[in-house]
Amino acid sequence: MESFQYGRDFTGWDVGSGDWKCLTQMIYPRVSSAAEKFLKLLQTCCKTVVCEKNYIDLDYRAGYSRFYYLRHHDTERRCTRLHFFSRNLTESDLHDATDEVAGGYLGYSVLRPLPDYRLGRTIFSEKLLPEGRDKTKSYLTCKANYRVNLAGNDFEVTGAPWMQQDTLVSACASIAIWVASWHMSHKHWPEFRRYDTAEITDLATQDNLSTGRSMPSEGLYPDQMMLGLNLMGYEPLPYDPSTADEARNRCYYYIESGIPVIFGLYFPGIGGHAVTGVGHTLDENYSTEGKKPRAWEDSVDSGTGILEFWENSQFVPAFVVQDDAGGPFRFLEIFDYNDDWNKCFSEKLQQKVAECARQWRCIAVLDRGTSLEQICFLTYVIVPLPLGVTLDGRAAEMRALSLLQAWYADTDRQPRSPLVVRTFLQLSNAVKRSCTKRDMPPYIALNIRRHLMSKWVWVTEFADLEELKARKLVFGQVIQDCASHANSPDFFDLLLFNIPDPPTLILVHPDGTDNWEDIGAYGSYKMFLRDMAESKVAHP
Amino acid sequence: MEEMTVEMERRQRVQKDVKRLIERAKLILEKRMGGRDKPRTDIGLNPASRNVVHKF
Numbered sequence: 001m002e003s004f005q006y007g008r009d010f011t012g013w014d015v016g017s018g019d020w021k022c023l024t025q026m027i028y029p030r031v032s033s034a035a036e037k038f039l040k041l042l043q044t045c046c047k048t049v050v051c052e053k054n055y056i057d058l059d060y061r062a063g064y065s066r067f068y069y070l071r072h073h074d075t076e077r078r079c080t081r082l083h084f085f086s087r088n089l090t091e092s093d094l095h096d097a098t099d100e101v102a103g104g105y106l107g108y109s110v111l112r113p114l115p116d117y118r119l120g121r122t123i124f125s126e127k128l129l130p131e132g133r134d135k136t137k138s139y140l141t142c143k144a145n146y147r148v149n150l151a152g153n154d155f156e157v158t159g160a161p162w163m164q165q166d167t168l169v170s171a172c173a174s175i176a177i178w179v180a181s182w183h184m185s186h187k188h189w190p191e192f193r194r195y196d197t198a199e200i201t202d203l204a205t206q207d208n209l210s211t212g213r214s215m216p217s218e219g220l221y222p223d224q225m226m227l228g229l230n231l232m233g234y235e236p237l238p239y240d241p242s243t244a245d246e247a248r249n250r251c252y253y254y255i256e257s258g259i260p261v262i263f264g265l266y267f268p269g270i271g272g273h274a275v276t277g278v279g280h281t282l283d284e285n286y287s288t289e290g291k292k293p294r295a296w297e298d299s300v301d302s303g304t305g306i307l308e309f310w311e312n313s314q315f316v317p318a319f320v321v322q323d324d325a326g327g328p329f330r331f332l333e334i335f336d337y338n339d340d341w342n343k344c345f346s347e348k349l350q351q352k353v354a355e356c357a358r359q360w361r362c363i364a365v366l367d368r369g370t371s372l373e374q375i376c377f378l379t380y381v382i383v384p385l386p387l388g389v390t391l392d393g394r395a396a397e398m399r400a401l402s403l404l405q406a407w408y409a410d411t412d413r414q415p416r417s418p419l420v421v422r423t424f425l426q427l428s429n430a431v432k433r434s435c436t437k438r439d440m441p442p443y444i445a446l447n448i449r450r451h452l453m454s455k456w457v458w459v460t461e462f463a464d465l466e467e468l469k470a471r472k473l474v475f476g477q478v479i480q481d482c483a484s485h486a487n488s489p490d491f492f493d494l495l496l497f498n499i500p501d502p503p504t505l506i507l508v509h510p511d512g513t514d515n516w517e518d519i520g521a522y523g524s525y526k527m528f529l530r531d532m533a534e535s536k537v538a539h540p
Numbered sequence: 541m542e543e544m545t546v547e548m549e550r551r552q553r554v555q556k557d558v559k560r561l562i563e564r565a566k567l568i569l570e571k572r573m574g575g576r577d578k579p580r581t582d583i584g585l586n587p588a589s590r591n592v593v594h595k596f
Contacts, residue, residue: 173596211595219595264596272594296572379594399569406564411554489570492562506558514558 004091009053010151012089016047023049026080027109029116033372034164037327038109038119041128046106048089050150055081057110059121059178062196063169067215076113079120083108083150086127097153105155108148112166119164123148124328125157132281132318132331133369140320141530142260142278144186160278162328163197170197173220174204175324176274180260180384181232183278187258188427191386195232204228219272222264222380234384237392241362241378244336245314252313253393254383255280257425258530263321263332264380265364268345268352273376275366279320281331286315286420286469293418296405307405308418310465311397318368326366326374334378335363344375388483389425389456391493395486397423400460400478403497413501416475420468422527423460425482428453430533437532441522444498444505448479451507453495456482461527462499473524475500500524 001022002014013022020039028035057079068075087104106127110120126140140160148155161182165175178197185192195203198215204224205214212218220228222238229236241247251261261277291314296307318331335341341363345353362378400423408415431453435445458481463474481493497506500522507515526532 171596176596221595225596266594272596274596398572399565402569402572403561403565405568406561410561410564489566489573492566492569494558494562502554506561508558516556516558 004089006050006091006094006151010094011051011053012091012094013049013051014047014088015042015049016088018043023082026082026111027118029118032164034119034323034325034327037330037367037372038122041124041130041327041329042084042106044130045086045127046084047087047104048085050083050085050089050094052081052083052150054078055110057081057112057121059163059196059198060110060112062198063166066198066202067169079113080111081108082111083148083155094151094153097150097155102153102155105148105157107146107157107159114166117164117166120166122162122328123157123159124162125159128159129279129320129329134317136281136317137284138279138281138320140279141255141258142183142187143258144183146186160322160328162322163324165324166197168216170201171217171219172324173225173274174201174217176262176276176322177204177225177228177232177384179276179278179322180262181229181234183260184234184384184386188386192233200228200232203231206231222382225262225274225382229382229384232384233387235387235389237383237385239381239383241334241360241381244334244362247334247362247378247381248316249311249313250394251277251319251381252280252311252316253397253423254385254425255319256312256422257393259383259385259425261319262382262384263319263364263378264382265376266356266360266379267374267376268356269349272379273323273325275321275323275326275330275332277319277321277332280316281318281320283315283317284469286310286465288465296401305408305414306417307401307408307415309401310418310420312420312422321366323366326372330367330372333365333368335365337361337363337377341375386456391458391480391482391484391486393423393425393458395484396425396458396480396482397421397460399480399484399492400458403478403492403494404462404476404499407497407499411502416462416464416501418465420463420465421460422463422474423458424528425456425458426528426533428455428457428479430530430535431457431459431479431528433535434528434532438526438528440525441519443519444522447505447507448496451496452510453479454481454483457495458482459528463527464524467524468527471524472527472529474527475524 001019004012084106085104093101106125107123109122111118112120123146177200185194226236255277265273293308293310318333321332323330356377360377364378366374432449460478461474462476467473476499479496484493485491494508503519505517
């Protein structure tokens with residue numbers, strides 16, 4: 001392997017030829033599927049690894065000062081950080097990195113000076129995200145920009161965090177919370193502060209010691225995770241999955257919104273595990289084969305026909321998850337449990353599987369069809385929602401569909417059918433920023449920009465299946481206040497509604513007054529994409 | 541031309557009352573949610589820990 005030295009502490013390795021031996025020895029003290037997956041992702045496009053020795057890592061340092069220092073024997077304090085590039089680098093590239101070098105930055109990983117579980121704080125670029133099964137397109141929806149300094153060169157990487165648990169300061173539950181909160185603190189700075197894994201474990205066990213001492217960590221119960229998230233400034237939303245279809249639908253609202261979702265899993269005969277959803281795959285052919293659209297019969301009015309619609313989650317085969325034990329960017333698929341799944345578990349686990357099946361009805365399959373495939377039960381879901389988002393995704397979508405049905409009844413029209421519905425939570429400023437990039441009718445764009453909205457809004461977009469498939473176009477939307485009251489149909493906090501049949505724009509103001517405007521005929525416009533709404537103002 | 545006239549007439553019949561439209565939507569929503577008298581525990585989301593007795 002060719003290498004170069006830059007001072008005492010920086011070494012560059014050319015791994016483009018496929019020689020990864022030096023790295024394998026550093027990160028693989030024992031066989032580990034996390035390390036295997038980690039390397040597999042890098043091997044797709046990484047050409048140079050720069051090793052930064054004697055690095056002080058803020059997360060490991062926090063764990064050291066909270067726990068590791070207690071040993072009488074010396075524990076190493078300094079880490080090693082590896083930086084990954086998709087280009088071949090030389091010593092001079094580190095002296096003054098060009099834009100081309102910076103453009104090829106793929107992220108970094110901190111190696112902790114521990115005997116095992118070495119892979120610490122890691123940021124992997126979205127460029128390392130693989131395609132889903134059957135070549136479905138993958139989207140890293142929970143991504144943020146991370147700034148990195150390497151020997152005085154500033155780099156930026158758009159990606160998602162990942163880390164292995166160290167089993168002492170943090171178990172998988174602490175890591176799952178860390179992945180979610182690390183993303184939220186970088187995406188929505190300064191709304192959320194950064195927490196290290198030691199703090200997370202302490203906060204989660206602060207008021208509930210049912211798992212014993214906080215460290216060495218014995219893992220966390222869901223209640224402890226909820227308490228921890230609450231103390232960290234989130235309003236965690238729990239969800240108890242009952243069917244695969246419903247679980248996919250509920251989780252999709254948040255993952256599509258860029259809000260990570262924590263999946264609780266149970267491996268019969270092994271125990272519980274937690275992973276964090278940060279993206280999803282999408283069947284961009286919108287194949288309806290073997291699927292049925294949802295149908296809302298006219299429950300109140302007569303003569304408006306049936307509203308048939310596809311939920312966008314019906315075209316989402318898998319979620320992208322960060323799994324501390326199985327590696328970054330894994331795929332998680334959800335299925336309904338039936339007796340066929342028993343065959344996937346060994347003979348001696350049958351009794352345990354039967355016990356699990358009495359409690360949980362959903363099966364989760366990780367990296368299906370690969371050598372790293374794992375099968376388990378999906379037991380619960382926690383969504384770390386920002387404070388004040390009191391309306392959940394399902395309630396928001398049901399309200400939007402109720403309004404659409406009322407609209408067709410009111411205007412005496414047959415609903416467009418079947419349509420595709422996509423509901424997501426966004427900062428209203430992001431929705432406003434995106435307006436000018438979506439070929440939206442100028443009058444609607446103008447009114448979205450100048451309309452007063454709550455900080456976070458639920459947006460439900462309506463699309464024709466064919467238009468969405470061919471050109472990613474939508475024809476109408478409902479925007480609602482995120483702080484409406486989910487359990488009470490008395491509250492219906494509509495902010496904006498636009499629809500082309502007939503072309504109308506409705507605006508509702510905070511004082512309850514409204515505008516109902518007939519507008520000029522308009523064609524469909526581009527769906528909301530997160531990349532259209534990036535702020536130009538940088539933050540640390 | 542005839543189609544346009546029909547469309548114009550149809551648009552004139554619409555009452556353009558946002559509050560009334562929302563009331564109608566609320567009624568549809570209420571029926572979808574199973575009615576006003578449905579026990580609250582069946583509305584919305586259940587506590588995740590109900591069935592979870594293991595740690596992670």
